[in-house]
Amino acid sequence: MATVAYGGDGPTSATIAFPAGNPVENSGSLTGHILAQGWTDNPAAEKSRTARVVVVLATALALLVAMGVLVVLLAGDAMNGLVGNMIDK
Incomplete structure (x- = not known):
């Protein structure tokens, strides 16, 4: 028999029943x-x-791709305008 401290009833079950749900x-x-x-x-x-x-x-x-295409086209025209004359000579 288990020892009872402070006049209690002794150890009890410490298990808890959880509701059934997702296993x-x-x-x-x-x-x-x-x-x-x-x-x-x-x-x-x-x-x-x-x-x-x-x-x-x-x-x-789609918006980012459209902006990227616009930047590439504008930058290509700008670079062609700046460097194009030097290459042709």
Whole structure:
């Protein structure tokens, strides 16, 4: 029999029952329990956010490419105007 300190009833079970959920997050660890208490998955909202991010990134990339092409064309004309006469002579 276990020794009882300070008049208590003795040791009790230290296990905690976690609610069943995702088996990956229900490992019995504190981290798994905290992750299981998070927000529920909502794939529809995630998909619309992902689509919006892809559209914004594609637009930004197209704008950067257009600006780069414009700079190359203008710089090419400027360099041709500056150096073109020296090469022709």
